Amino acid sequence: MSETHEVTVTESRWMRALRTIGVPILSVLLAVGIGSLILIAGGYDPLKAYAALFQGAFGGEMRKPLDAIGDTLVRSTPLMFTGLAVGFGFRANLFNIGAEGQFILGSLGAAWFGLLFAGLPTIASIPLVLIGAALFGAAWAFIPALLKARTGAHEVITTMMFSWIALYLTSWIISGPLAESATNNFQTPQLSSSVWLPTLDKIIPWLPALKYAHAGLLVALLAAVVVALLLRRTTLGYEVRAVGFNPTAAQNGGISIPLTTIWALCISGALAGMAGASEVLGVTHRMYDQVSAGAGYGFTGIAVALLGRKNPVGIVIAALLFGALSAGSGTMQLFANVPDKIVMIIQALIIFFVGAETIVSWFVKRRQRLALERKGVAHAAE
Amino acid sequence: MLLSDFLTPDLFASAIRIATPLALAAIAGAICERSGVVNIALEGIMLIGAFAGVVITLAMEASKVPFLVDNAVWFGVLAAVLAGTALSAIHAFASVTLRMDQIVSGTALNILALGLTGFLLEVIYGHAGATNSVVHQLQPLFDFPAVQGAGFWSDVWYWIDQLVFSYTPIVYMAMIAAVIGQWAMFRTRWGLRLRALGEHPRAADTVGVRIIRGRYMAVLMSGALGGLGGAYLSLEQNSSFSENMTSGRGFIALAANIFGRWTPIGSYLASLLFGFAEALEIKMQGFRDVFQIPTQFFLMLPYVLTVVVLAGFMGRAVGPAEVGKPYEKE
Numbered sequence: 001m002s003e004t005h006e007v008t009v010t011e012s013r014w015m016r017a018l019r020t021i022g023v024p025i026l027s028v029l030l031a032v033g034i035g036s037l038i039l040i041a042g043g044y045d046p047l048k049a050y051a052a053l054f055q056g057a058f059g060g061e062m063r064k065p066l067d068a069i070g071d072t073l074v075r076s077t078p079l080m081f082t083g084l085a086v087g088f089g090f091r092a093n094l095f096n097i098g099a100e101g102q103f104i105l106g107s108l109g110a111a112w113f114g115l116l117f118a119g120l121p122t123i124a125s126i127p128l129v130l131i132g133a134a135l136f137g138a139a140w141a142f143i144p145a146l147l148k149a150r151t152g153a154h155e156v157i158t159t160m161m162f163s164w165i166a167l168y169l170t171s172w173i174i175s176g177p178l179a180e181s182a183t184n185n186f187q188t189p190q191l192s193s194s195v196w197l198p199t200l201d202k203i204i205p206w207l208p209a210l211k212y213a214h215a216g217l218l219v220a221l222l223a224a225v226v227v228a229l230l231l232r233r234t235t236l237g238y239e240v241r242a243v244g245f246n247p248t249a250a251q252n253g254g255i256s257i258p259l260t261t262i263w264a265l266c267i268s269g270a271l272a273g274m275a276g277a278s279e280v281l282g283v284t285h286r287m288y289d290q291v292s293a294g295a296g297y298g299f300t301g302i303a304v305a306l307l308g309r310k311n312p313v314g315i316v317i318a319a320l321l322f323g324a325l326s327a328g329s330g331t332m333q334l335f336a337n338v339p340d341k342i343v344m345i346i347q348a349l350i351i352f353f354v355g356a357e358t359i360v361s362w363f364v365k366r367r368q369r370l371a372l373e374r375k376g377v378a379h380a381a382e
Numbered sequence: 383m384l385l386s387d388f389l390t391p392d393l394f395a396s397a398i399r400i401a402t403p404l405a406l407a408a409i410a411g412a413i414c415e416r417s418g419v420v421n422i423a424l425e426g427i428m429l430i431g432a433f434a435g436v437v438i439t440l441a442m443e444a445s446k447v448p449f450l451v452d453n454a455v456w457f458g459v460l461a462a463v464l465a466g467t468a469l470s471a472i473h474a475f476a477s478v479t480l481r482m483d484q485i486v487s488g489t490a491l492n493i494l495a496l497g498l499t500g501f502l503l504e505v506i507y508g509h510a511g512a513t514n515s516v517v518h519q520l521q522p523l524f525d526f527p528a529v530q531g532a533g534f535w536s537d538v539w540y541w542i543d544q545l546v547f548s549y550t551p552i553v554y555m556a557m558i559a560a561v562i563g564q565w566a567m568f569r570t571r572w573g574l575r576l577r578a579l580g581e582h583p584r585a586a587d588t589v590g591v592r593i594i595r596g597r598y599m600a601v602l603m604s605g606a607l608g609g610l611g612g613a614y615l616s617l618e619q620n621s622s623f624s625e626n627m628t629s630g631r632g633f634i635a636l637a638a639n640i641f642g643r644w645t646p647i648g649s650y651l652a653s654l655l656f657g658f659a660e661a662l663e664i665k666m667q668g669f670r671d672v673f674q675i676p677t678q679f680f681l682m683l684p685y686v687l688t689v690v691v692l693a694g695f696m697g698r699a700v701g702p703a704e705v706g707k708p709y710e711k712e
């Protein structure tokens with residue numbers, strides 16, 4: 001993503017704080033507000049809808065709290081990975097719109113390596129499967145990355161095309177070579193429980209039994225830490241940030257833009273691939289057709305990365321928010337009869353408003369210009 | 383199997399039909415990018431156009447007024463164009479006035495279109511998935527009687543009839559848009575200014591070209607064309623709307639625009655290539671027993687072709703210099 005404007009305005013500390021924390025919060029509020037208007041226009045009661053949404057995500061009369069919170073965490077987990085994936089690309093000025101495809105390949109990789117490594121002890125098999133899935137995701141990002149580096153083919157189009165290719169390719173693999181059986185089409189055999197990610201309460205003894213929640217969450221948090229360290233403490237991280245910040249200066253400083261591009265997009269793909277793996281090893285325990293289609297974890301990752309301001313900590317928080325939205329949408333559909341598509345609309349609005357933070361600098365500039373003009377007028381009057 | 387089983391006139395005619403929505407969106411992309419604005423929202427613009435077209439056509443068909451019922455599909459086409467223009471107006475406001483990142487704005491609008499059409503589908507018709515079918519799709523513009531008998535001249539006539547006279551109105555509109563667009567872009571004052579907006583807005587501004595207005599116009603035009611492309615998908619190629627029915631065509635169209643070197647006729651010809659590939663794919667599926675290839679590989683083809691085209695086997699494509707960069711007056 002290109003930084004498309006130069007902020008030449010001097011910002012007060014208050015203004016800067018507003019931009020880092022205020023803009024995301026404001027964006028969410030605005031999006032929910034406009035979402036309410038759309039609900040009213042559609043003939044629904046927004047209060048009832050949001051109440052159901054909230055209870056679906058955090059518990060209440062409509063859903064047991066432990067179920068709801070567990071569900072929220074489960075849905076946040078892949079979003080943390082895909083959010084980190086898209087966010088990492090952003091840092092290098094790359095828009096990995098195709099995290100969805102890398103997610104799908106990661107799921108496939110997890111299903112395949114899960115079958116291969118089923119005999120190994122859990123402590124070895126799970127890391128191996130995760131690494132395998134990450135490699136699958138990275139491989140799927142590699143060709144768009146190479147094309148971007150070599151010919152300048154825009155990654156927005158190529159990674160998007162690779163998402164569609166991934167969809168059909170895996171659809172063939174899981175109905176052909178890796179199919180469970182000839183009759184039970186479009187899914188791989190169930191993985192042996194030795195490669196399942198354990199539930200959270202098995203790892204953290206004092207935790208109550210949150211339904212569904214699995215250790216993938218811990219891996220995602222670990223990934224956030226690794227990404228943060230990678231960006232701040234390593235040469236590659238420095239190069240990625242330099243290329244994203246000012247490619248010309250980076251090149252003059254001796255950084256290879258093509259190489260950095262390839263690394264950045266492949267790491268992004270690897271993270272998206274791990275999202276697929278955590279979903280397969282933790283939730284579905286097999287790959288089936290359109291494993292991510294309902295939720296669209298890859299696409300939601302874009303919203304997560306933008307709302308999280310491309311920052312690992314912000315991304316984790318944003319993923320929790322979108323996980324809650326996703327977990328609550330089912331309850332909302334069930335109890336308030338509201339189409340769950342409203343969540344997608346809210347998501348789009350959040351992306352829009354976060355992206356439109358230039359409004360803030362626009363206002364600042366306008367105010368300064370007006371102030372200058374007033375001064376000028378005062379000057380002329382003297 | 384003979385080659386003549388394959389290269390039939392209806393193969394080429396179907397290529398031209400399939401290319402039509404792509405071509406409209408690709409020309410839209412060319413106009414928009416020439417003005418310096420990237421429009422990846424074309425995917426959403428087509429989708430919302432496809433939806434609005436069907437909704438209005440169904441509503442008109444349900445009304446009891448004879449005039450509305452008879453021309454229902456035309457009201458649908460108009461609605462599609464307006465809906466596409468409306469969505470592109472948001473993109474114009476975001477990228478020109480607010481100077482927002484154009485890809486972020488486009489992504490948000492694509493997701494918005496997906497969510498909004500799905501939501502409204504359930505609100506209006508009470509179920510998800512797809513709408514009912516419209517009763518009357520757009521009909522072919524010409525309807526000549528089939529030739530009797532066999533022979534060289536009747537064969538020639540059959541080819542001409544299939545290749546030239548067999549289409550519905552929007553197919554011809556796309557051809558006209560390509561020719562007029564090409565002429566306007568390179569032979570008129572409007573076109574010169576449009577290209578200046580994307581190449582060197584500062585210089586254009588200096589000589590008095592109105593940048594903001596010019597870019598708004600270009601984005602709105604691309605929205606109208608994209609909406610028309612959407613109408614083709616739902617009212618001609620199909621007769622109903624189904625969720626996410628554009629399935630990446632907006633992005634393929636942008637690739638066609640690049641392959642066509644940011645020109646309307648180039649965009650049209652590049653779209654024809656994609657149309658031909660898909661027509662071939664459909665034809666080959668009919669011969670599946672001969673080829674023994676899984677369906678999924680056929681379905682992948684347009685996307686693979688897009689990547690191949692973008693890989694630039696014909697050299698590096700260079701677009702307008704200032705594309706994607708918002709303009710700020712000094």
